[in-house]
Amino acid sequence: MEFGYEFILEEKKEVSGSDLGLLQEKLLQLNWGVQHPASGPMRLKVWIDGDEVVKVDPDIGYVLRLLEKLVEYRNWINAIVNVERACFIDNFGTMAGYSIAAEKIAGIEVPKKADYMRVILCEGGRIVSHLLGLGGFVGVLGVHTPSQWALVAREKFLDAFEVYSGQRIATSSIIPGGVRYEPTGKFIEKMVEAIDYLEKEFIPRYEEVFIDNPTLKLRSVGVGVVPKEKAVELGLAGPALRASGVASDIRKDYPYAAYGDFEFKVVTREEGDSYARYCVLFDEIKESAKIIRQAIEGFPEGEYRTKFPIKLPKGEAYVNVEWARGCFGFHLISNGGTGPYRLKMRAPSFANLWAMPEIMKGVKLADVPVIFASLYMCHGDIDR
Amino acid sequence: MLEDVKKKVDELFGFKTESYDTNMLLIFGEKEKIRDLLKFLKDFGFSYPHTISVVDYTPEGRGFEINYILEDIYIKKFVIVRIELSENNLAVPSVSDIFPALQPHEREAWEMFGVEFVGNPRLEVMLLPEWAEGTFPLRKSYQFKKHRKGTK
Numbered sequence: 001m002e003f004g005y006e007f008i009l010e011e012k013k014e015v016s017g018s019d020l021g022l023l024q025e026k027l028l029q030l031n032w033g034v035q036h037p038a039s040g041p042m043r044l045k046v047w048i049d050g051d052e053v054v055k056v057d058p059d060i061g062y063v064l065r066l067l068e069k070l071v072e073y074r075n076w077i078n079a080i081v082n083v084e085r086a087c088f089i090d091n092f093g094t095m096a097g098y099s100i101a102a103e104k105i106a107g108i109e110v111p112k113k114a115d116y117m118r119v120i121l122c123e124g125g126r127i128v129s130h131l132l133g134l135g136g137f138v139g140v141l142g143v144h145t146p147s148q149w150a151l152v153a154r155e156k157f158l159d160a161f162e163v164y165s166g167q168r169i170a171t172s173s174i175i176p177g178g179v180r181y182e183p184t185g186k187f188i189e190k191m192v193e194a195i196d197y198l199e200k201e202f203i204p205r206y207e208e209v210f211i212d213n214p215t216l217k218l219r220s221v222g223v224g225v226v227p228k229e230k231a232v233e234l235g236l237a238g239p240a241l242r243a244s245g246v247a248s249d250i251r252k253d254y255p256y257a258a259y260g261d262f263e264f265k266v267v268t269r270e271e272g273d274s275y276a277r278y279c280v281l282f283d284e285i286k287e288s289a290k291i292i293r294q295a296i297e298g299f300p301e302g303e304y305r306t307k308f309p310i311k312l313p314k315g316e317a318y319v320n321v322e323w324a325r326g327c328f329g330f331h332l333i334s335n336g337g338t339g340p341y342r343l344k345m346r347a348p349s350f351a352n353l354w355a356m357p358e359i360m361k362g363v364k365l366a367d368v369p370v371i372f373a374s375l376y377m378c379h380g381d382i383d384r
Numbered sequence: 385m386l387e388d389v390k391k392k393v394d395e396l397f398g399f400k401t402e403s404y405d406t407n408m409l410l411i412f413g414e415k416e417k418i419r420d421l422l423k424f425l426k427d428f429g430f431s432y433p434h435t436i437s438v439v440d441y442t443p444e445g446r447g448f449e450i451n452y453i454l455e456d457i458y459i460k461k462f463v464i465v466r467i468e469l470s471e472n473n474l475a476v477p478s479v480s481d482i483f484p485a486l487q488p489h490e491r492e493a494w495e496m497f498g499v500e501f502v503g504n505p506r507l508e509v510m511l512l513p514e515w516a517e518g519t520f521p522l523r524k525s526y527q528f529k530k531h532r533k534g535t536k
Binding site: 060061064066068069104232233234235246248253254317318320327329331333335341342344346350351353354355383 | 404405406407408431432433434435437438439440444451453457460462464483484485486487488489510511512513521522526
């Protein structure tokens with residue numbers, strides 16, 4: 001262990017230093033992460049034979065906060081503070097899902113304005129998250145320009161969120177019973193500004209340089225291919241599932257909030273490789289921008305929030321929402337108290353993470369970061 | 385579609401069912417037949433597993449409840465299979481060979497609740513630190529003070 005490597009021999013003897021001998025006869029175990037620039041707070045144990053990956057085993061738990069337990073100590077409204085921290089990048093989707101579940105148990109309906117507002121915020125969150133995903137994907141290939149471009153576009157949306165809720169990232173703005181604040185004209189103005197910038201400046205430029213890019217294609221086309229049936233069997237979620245040709249999108253399949261009112265298409269690709277997953281992210285940004293425009297156009301008048309009871313009746317609900325990274329499930333249970341009795345969060349990144357070892361079998365070591373970034377995972381919602 | 389499942393489950397297994405939400409069906413299964421039931425549901429089209437959700441009802445004197453949540457991703461329908469476990473015998477056959485994607489979910493449920501999935505090849509600590517194995521933090525009986533890490 002002098003050099004930080006561990007060698008797995010057939011007889012399971014660990015060797016180091018001058019005993020290393022001929023490397024090609026041995027399986028080498030590498031630690032990819034915790035300090036790899038692309039890994040985030042997790043470690044992949046990668047066993048390689050020469051340059052070929054034999055086995056991958058993720059080591060997670062570095063950002064475990066036990067949110068599902070913390071929620072049990074809170075009341076119905078302020079549990080959103082824990083729920084939104086499943087992942088800070090798109091916090092709106094998780095809050096919307098939890099709120100809908102709580103409303104189902106309470107049996108109340110939220111005003112139309114709140115539903116529209118939820119759609120605007122959720123799609124804003126999705127764009128913000130996908131922008132980081134795009135930038136991060138090219139980032140693992142060693143080019144950091146696109147992530148800077150993406151951050152500039154993201155900044156405009158964060159400005160809009162700040163005008164609305166006073167916070168840029170952890171906004172706590174969607175609550176059971178509606179949304180927390182009255183959406184002002186200033187907020188709508190900022191949102192339109194952000195969409196304008198995205199559609200007129202970011203998308204055309206980015207498309208020209210980083211989508212149809214030969215070097216990027218060289219590294220990602222045909223890497224980490226997941227066929228359609230395999231994707232379902234592995235339980236892939238979100239953009240990764242749609243990149244394999246499965247048109248699964250909760251917004252379309254089981255419309256919640258006001259998604260039934262808008263026209264948008266479910267982006268799919270047939271190839272199922274890393275490049276397809278990357279392109280799905282890019283195309284979904286365009287769709288989300290369209291949805292926000294429609295929602296702002298048809299923005300209804302009225303109340304933005306109804307009264308939410310302090311105590312809920314006994315009951316339970318299972319609600320899925322299409323979060324930026326895929327289908328996020330909430331199994332919420334009430335025992336008649338002032339707060340959740342139990343909340344199970346089904347996180348899409350957790351599903352993608354455990355599909356990853358299967359996808360990485362037999363690829364080259366240099367493809368590990370590419371596949372990792374293309375699966376578009378967030379550590380906050382893997383560990384919860 | 386869900387009507388067919390309802391009928392078939394009643395015919396083949398004799399389990400009670402109940403519609404849970406729009407597009408969702410709740411099946412009250414039994415622990416002994418859980419593998420057969422999930423195999424049948426997988427063949428029927430519910431091939432996309434979402435998760436395993438465990439609920440601890442011990443303060444209400446009911447033991448534990450395990451929910452398997454599956455989706456037919458093409459027809460867009462859900463089923464929830466629910467089984468009850470008594471507190472003294474927290475063991476259930478693993479379905480990780482039928483639904484490989486549920487293997488880490490079983491592992492998490494074992495880690496957080498101590499439900500033993502007999503046949504799961506990998507019941508090891510995943511999210512918790514190693515010293516916290518066996519504390520089962522999502523159980524209702526978990527106490528923050530008692531289960532804190534010991535100081536040196």
